[in-house]
Amino acid sequence: MAAHAAALALIPARGGSKGVPGKNLQDVGGLPLVVRSIHAAQASHRVTRVVVSTDDHAIAELSRDAGAVVVQRPQSIAGDSASSESALLHALDALACPSQSPNGLEANVVFLQCTSPFTTGAEIDKVLAALDQPKINSSFAVAPWHGFLWRADGEGINHDPNAPRQRRQDLEPSFLETGAIYAMRTTNFRAGGQRFCPPWQPVVLTDPGPEIDTLQDLALCRSLASVLSS
Template identity: 55%
Template sequence: MTVLAVIPARGGSKGVPAKNLAPVGGVPLVVRAVRACLAARRVTDVVVSTDDALIAEAARTAGAEVVLRPAAIAGDTATSEDAVLHAMDAYAAPRGEDGEGDPDVVLLVQCTSPFLTADDLDGVTGAVTEDGADTALTVAPTHGFVWRQDGAGRTEPDGYGVNHDKANRPRRQDRPQEYLETGAAYAMRADGFRAARHRFFGRTALVPTDPARVLEIDDPHDLARARLLAPLLDPQVLPSYDDVDAVVLDFDGTQTDDKVHIDSDGRETVAVHRGDGLGIAALRRSGLHLLILSTEQNPVVAARARKLQVPVLHGIDRKDLALKQWCDEHGIAPERVLYVGNDVNDLPCFGLAGWPVAVASAHDEVRAAARAVTTTPGGEGAVREIATWLLGPALSTAPATPTAP
């Protein structure tokens, strides 16, 4: 039984520019969708259909195949069905002729639903492969009263109930259960989909999902809400030593408590945590590349870096450009970088690094964009905590070939 998941992800988006690459919980939307598909037990193949080179690169890195979509079906008027049919053709071509290479079931997976789960995908797939449905979709139970406004022939529009009589409001328990289409995942028999050319044919099964996870990103407000919800809805997945090649640390607010003490001569001092120094030393011994990257041009930063024996770049206006150049110079893939920050000037680096990490005391917007958040505030051992994620509680030296820090 072959089950092909197709994720349409074109480059153009008017509501949210570059929407399909927008990070939620520190992970681009298209990558979140690919990971959910790869985690589903019943999905055998994952394809991203796109016309955008950056989306294609992100999808391949995440483990999906990529089908490049022609311009004719990549515009605002193109349908998701067009993208799925084209992806099916590309999938089937090397596997057989006249539809022989088609999968048994095809899924349409929308990466604009950031909280889609592997269980959702297995649910709609199982409805077709095991329960005899021709098509299936994820739905959320709802008891909402739906209204419509009709102004035809009236000086003032009149509101009326769509799924209820406004003159008779039955109790929730007396009303039939209704469901809201989530827009996240659809499953179809492949042969039936080719014949019908739309996602609802034959018997359609409704697969309920958790209403708390239902969110479609259509505008910047939806994206902001998704980022705020991610720390609550995403399972906390912490990086391991095998996930990263480099650790890049902000200084103020990350290795300090973000306070500056100034004496009568204008000299600045800050407080750092000895546990952080221990963690950084262990990371250095483990063979990981290390860097301190700071906006402030400050002798305190340079002195701390010397003591820790860690390279430093400070007085940097565009930290993301400096990070990208540093990665290029050291042959490090940005997706293998763990970047630790606390404030909004770290967000561009969060968009570049594969593991953006916020300290517990970070700005709300930074916490929302992070892939992981420490339980410890900056300046109180947050870097030590991250070191334990990577090296274990004893901070033992990980088995690696030492590299120049």
């Protein structure tokens, strides 16, 4: 079997959050969210290093204890308006120096979000595997979406309200970006600065689990983790 290109896992995990205070330190299934993401990356067969970018001392300590490398994120890119890309690019620049990466950066980078607590190593590998195709420069996780989508003005997006009502299973397949996993060729991402480096490839995950944006989402994930562990 051919060797896979090495991948660097990058996990942005700042200390602040408006929707869920201290979100990345919240416990789900007995583990803080940032540690769950680290463990998922460590379970990947393609990831060779796991790096957490954070401005928070508690997150940094937990991440090191879990076996991740920590990059200290400057306050200038740690606020609510800072993009994930700014944290990723800063981390790559910090890691690019010979003392940090004597053999250079890994060929691929996979960006994981702590807000997806049920990400698995196998799912990370599946998204990274899309980059085995020479023509693909980035990939991302999507999930099948089975439902009728509407615009606020009453127009149908994936259906015609004026036509006879279709069965849901007869709709043209739609796929929802999960927000959990993004993979990019490192060179292309550093050059363009965006997670979507063309050409890109969506990768379908059948059951990626919920994402945490609100306290209600957090409660749901805690309940689900309790059921899954029982």
